[in-house]
Amino acid sequence: MLITQLKDKETIASVLRGKVFLINCHGCKEVRFPVAEAETLRKELAEDGRLAGVITTDYICNVENLTKRLEKHAAEIAEAETILVLSCGVGVQTVADMFADKRVCAGCDTLPMPGFQGVTPLEYDCAQCGECYLNLTGGICPITACSKSLVNGQCGGSKNGKCEVDPDMDCGWERIYRRLEMLGRLDLVRCPTQIRNYATDLEVSK
Amino acid sequence: MASAPLPRAVPCEDSESQFIKEGEKLENYTKYRLKGIDELAQVLEGKDNLFVIACNKCFKEFECVDETDCEDFLNIAAELGKSITTSIKFDFLCNKTQTLRKLDELNVIPEGTENVVVISCGLGVQTMADAVKLPVIAAANSLNYTGHHGMALTKKACDACAQCYLNLTGGICPIVDCSKSLVNGQCGGAKNGKCEVSPDKDCAWEKINQRLAAQGRLAEFKAQPVQLRDYSKINFKVINDYVQSIREARFDGYYGGIHPAERKEFAEGFALARFPEPDEVVILMGQHIGAPANPVVKVGDYVKVGQLIGEAPSFISAPVHASVSGTVTAVEPRLHPIQGVPAMAVVIKNDHLDALDESVRPHGDLDSLSAEDIINIVRDAGIIGMGGAGFPTYVKLKPGKPIDAVLINACECEPLLTADHRVLLEQADEVIFGLQAILKAVDAPKGYIVIEDNKPDAIELMTAKTEGMENIEVVTARTKYPQGAEKMLIKRVLGRKVPSGGLPADVGAVVSNVSTAKAVCDAICKGMPLIERVVTVTGERIANPGNFIVKVGTSVKELIDFCGGLTGDDVTVKLGGPMMGFAQADLNVPIMKSSNGVIAFDTDHTVPVACIKCGRCVDVCPMELAPLYFQKYVDDGDVEGLKKKSIMDCMECGCCEYICSSKIPLVSKIKAGKKAVKEAK
Numbered sequence: 001m002l003i004t005q006l007k008d009k010e011t012i013a014s015v016l017r018g019k020v021f022l023i024n025c026h027g028c029k030e031v032r033f034p035v036a037e038a039e040t041l042r043k044e045l046a047e048d049g050r051l052a053g054v055i056t057t058d059y060i061c062n063v064e065n066l067t068k069r070l071e072k073h074a075a076e077i078a079e080a081e082t083i084l085v086l087s088c089g090v091g092v093q094t095v096a097d098m099f100a101d102k103r104v105c106a107g108c109d110t111l112p113m114p115g116f117q118g119v120t121p122l123e124y125d126c127a128q129c130g131e132c133y134l135n136l137t138g139g140i141c142p143i144t145a146c147s148k149s150l151v152n153g154q155c156g157g158s159k160n161g162k163c164e165v166d167p168d169m170d171c172g173w174e175r176i177y178r179r180l181e182m183l184g185r186l187d188l189v190r191c192p193t194q195i196r197n198y199a200t201d202l203e204v205s206k
Numbered sequence: 207m208a209s210a211p212l213p214r215a216v217p218c219e220d221s222e223s224q225f226i227k228e229g230e231k232l233e234n235y236t237k238y239r240l241k242g243i244d245e246l247a248q249v250l251e252g253k254d255n256l257f258v259i260a261c262n263k264c265f266k267e268f269e270c271v272d273e274t275d276c277e278d279f280l281n282i283a284a285e286l287g288k289s290i291t292t293s294i295k296f297d298f299l300c301n302k303t304q305t306l307r308k309l310d311e312l313n314v315i316p317e318g319t320e321n322v323v324v325i326s327c328g329l330g331v332q333t334m335a336d337a338v339k340l341p342v343i344a345a346a347n348s349l350n351y352t353g354h355h356g357m358a359l360t361k362k363a364c365d366a367c368a369q370c371y372l373n374l375t376g377g378i379c380p381i382v383d384c385s386k387s388l389v390n391g392q393c394g395g396a397k398n399g400k401c402e403v404s405p406d407k408d409c410a411w412e413k414i415n416q417r418l419a420a421q422g423r424l425a426e427f428k429a430q431p432v433q434l435r436d437y438s439k440i441n442f443k444v445i446n447d448y449v450q451s452i453r454e455a456r457f458d459g460y461y462g463g464i465h466p467a468e469r470k471e472f473a474e475g476f477a478l479a480r481f482p483e484p485d486e487v488v489i490l491m492g493q494h495i496g497a498p499a500n501p502v503v504k505v506g507d508y509v510k511v512g513q514l515i516g517e518a519p520s521f522i523s524a525p526v527h528a529s530v531s532g533t534v535t536a537v538e539p540r541l542h543p544i545q546g547v548p549a550m551a552v553v554i555k556n557d558h559l560d561a562l563d564e565s566v567r568p569h570g571d572l573d574s575l576s577a578e579d580i581i582n583i584v585r586d587a588g589i590i591g592m593g594g595a596g597f598p599t600y601v602k603l604k605p606g607k608p609i610d611a612v613l614i615n616a617c618e619c620e621p622l623l624t625a626d627h628r629v630l631l632e633q634a635d636e637v638i639f640g641l642q643a644i645l646k647a648v649d650a651p652k653g654y655i656v657i658e659d660n661k662p663d664a665i666e667l668m669t670a671k672t673e674g675m676e677n678i679e680v681v682t683a684r685t686k687y688p689q690g691a692e693k694m695l696i697k698r699v700l701g702r703k704v705p706s707g708g709l710p711a712d713v714g715a716v717v718s719n720v721s722t723a724k725a726v727c728d729a730i731c732k733g734m735p736l737i738e739r740v741v742t743v744t745g746e747r748i749a750n751p752g753n754f755i756v757k758v759g760t761s762v763k764e765l766i767d768f769c770g771g772l773t774g775d776d777v778t779v780k781l782g783g784p785m786m787g788f789a790q791a792d793l794n795v796p797i798m799k800s801s802n803g804v805i806a807f808d809t810d811h812t813v814p815v816a817c818i819k820c821g822r823c824v825d826v827c828p829m830e831l832a833p834l835y836f837q838k839y840v841d842d843g844d845v846e847g848l849k850k851k852s853i854m855d856c857m858e859c860g861c862c863e864y865i866c867s868s869k870i871p872l873v874s875k876i877k878a879g880k881k882a883v884k885e886a887k
Contacts, residue, residue: 003445007370015373027867030464030826031452056467059867065812072776089364089372089379096377103421104377111445112366124300126237126328126348134328134344135249139335141328168443183341 018081025087138179145172237327299330383410459698487759496522593719605711620783640723
């Protein structure tokens with residue numbers, strides 16, 4: 001469940017070959033899908049006589065269902081040289097794996113969204129670092145609230161409470177400090193130095 | 207919501223599942239795991255009087271209702287000698303709106319609590335940390351896995367880099383699949399196709415090379431310029447602002463709701479046309495909520511247009527009238543499009559003389575009629591809610607409670623349908639007259655005509671027509687399904703919440719569909735009972751869509767044939783809209799007073815798979831219920847569970863089924879669940 005936006009026209013034009021079968025995934029549309037832009041693209045392809053077929057469906061990351069739904073489009077897909085998928089990267093990879101011998105193209109760029117795949121959208125983010133630091137930081141995440149994901153305090157570069165990387169952003173560590181101060185827990189900043197473990201789930205979570 | 211431990215339906219253990227592919231573990235997909243006792247001992251050192259709140263976990267197969275993490279923690283806490291003020295479990299702790307509401311309503315944090323322990327992923331912890339003023343302790347670690355997945359449980363990952371490279375790489379992601387996220391080819395360190403960073407892992411660039419070679423695309427790849435990954439493409443400020451705007455739009459007016467593709471363009475441009483008089487009509491006696499009417503004609507009788515043919519036997523019922531003149535050829539059960547089984551009907555052979563019954567006479571102007579007169583006219587005209595539900599209108603007009611607002615529901619939030627839109631545009635004066643009549647009947651000072659912003663022409667027309675009418679206001683509502691549901695409409699316009707199990711009258715409101723208002727006008731001005739209505743015939747598989755004034759009792763098949771028939775095979779036909787309409791296997795069913803549309807679209811052969819607790823049904827349910835439990839408890843036969851989760855509050859709007867990533871037929875499960883609850887009484 002991510003935010004998708006259509007790639008620019010030239011980029012899409014440059015990757016298409018021959019006739020095109022278009023797959024729109026509306027599964028996470030309640031968050032963000034370029035509905036109008038996708039429709040314009042479909043019309044243009046149809047006007048150019050390049051549209052072999054189109055399916056607008058949801059959750060194309062569900063292989064079993066996508067397979068069933070594409071059954072009646074088999075002839076159109078066979079006729080198409082390119083399958084253009086408008087979805088997040090998960091959907092494109094699903095289709096690319098289903099049609100490994102075909103040219104499968106991504107029509108969208110995928111942007112990250114706070115609140116990942118739980119009930120979204122949410123203003124909080126969790127980078128799934130695997131070693132929750134929130135106990136030390138008054139419940140404000142240093143991984144996502146600090147541009148540099150520092151886990152041992154401020155970098156020293158913030159000005160007037162704003163981040164030096166992005167002046168629109170509040171300094172995460174200043175927020176943490178203020179929260180701890182409010183909670184009377186400033187002792188927490190004197191905890192031992194934290195070392196972030198970058199190992200992935202394959203190494204740590206089992 | 208779940209203060210007491212929930213009944214455990216099935217043992218909670220990691221069972222084999224169709225989602226678990228070889229070498230994968232489903233646990234990987236859920237979001238957190240309780241910290242171990244050693245770590246908890248450290249974290250809890252010097253802290254006591256704990257309030258424990260646990261999230262019921264998401265993104266795992268919904269096999270057990272009662273996740274054990276909370277109990278596990280309580281055991282550990284006891285071992286560490288900690289006192290617990292209370293413990294509670296919430297679904298989807300990260301659902302901030304619902305979590306805050308529940309904390310507020312339940313007032314669960316007891317006096318004397320010093321620390322709040324949260325068992326959840328990082329999102330739940332942050333939500334709680336913002337919500338409570340007490341120190342918050344995270345008792346779990348979020349699980350780390352490589353990249354994002356979609357809604358289905360799959361291993362496919364997307365890192366959301368904002369510059370999708372899959373076009374260059376044959377659909378294999380170099381960001382996620384390559385340990386180094388290289389975007390210009392192999393690092394050179396791979397041995398025998400395995401990654402040098404992690405020898406268990408296939409080299410992504412070797413896989414990319416093989417796939418491109420197989421597709422004959424290597425030359426194309428080599429011709430690509432060097433790729434630079436642009437890390438500035440992800441601007442968190444922009445994204446956060448966007449997410450905030452989404453949240454605002456989603457909760458605009460009322461919680462939840464969805465935005466299905468409108469597809470109204472098929473039919474909205476077609477002006478109302480009178481459907482040719484059918485040779486035969488089949489008029490069902492039970493077209494409304496309540497007791498069916500009793501036929502008062504017999505085979506061989508000659509009936510005229512507007513003549514009473516079925517009498518209402520009780521308070522919650524409605525009489526039925528002849529929609530054509532001619533001879534009664536049968537009084538027998540015929541297939542009912544909503545009930546799906548035969549139900550009593552009167553069949554009339556049309557003599558095409560259009561002979562009007564003597565009872566059809568104008569009742570004079572509004573000033574000369576009392577509230578009671580209006581209510582009686584509406585009752586005798588057999589008027590029922592024409593938006594689909596079919597509740598007898600006159601009953602609504604006798605609420606027995608003071609009413610201060612009448613809402614005309616002109617949202618038409620169902621996709622595809624355009625009947626109400628055409629009524630607004632072409633019968634505006636009648637609708638306004640109907641509203642004035644209803645206002646008089648319930649003695650309400652203010653009427654609202656609520657129109658969604660996807661019908662600007664209707665808003666403009668209605669605003670112009672009601673100019674100078676101090677007691678009528680046209681309200682523009684931002685498009686969102688199910689806006690037209692009574693309770694949502696009242697929340698949106700009046701900001702009042704109809705209590706669980708209550709009616710609009712409980713909060714001083716009466717809601718009427720736009721076509722119902724028009725029917726009220728006809729009944730008063732012409733004396734004509736409800737014998738015809740506007741029906742949209744539309745959908746991808748209708749050859750020539752349109753909006754028609756159709757006599758009640760006209761065959762659906764005739765309507766479809768008139769519109770050029772169905773195109774292609776494997777078509778689903780529904781009476782009503784795509785969200786709440788009723789699928790028809792046999793098209794030889796009649797149009798009823800409540801049938802606002804006949805739609806035809808591609809049949810969906812999707813097969814439901816197990817619930818994965820993605821939480822989206824909870825996210826969209828406008829009644830703020832948790833539909834995932836309904837399907838679980840229905841399958842388990844757990845009636846108590848269904849009641850506890852307030853299944854009877856569900857209005858079957860279908861938002862949950864629409865959004866369900868496992869494609870579970872939630873509405874039919876819920877219908878079965880409601881039946882079970884009723885039978886258990």
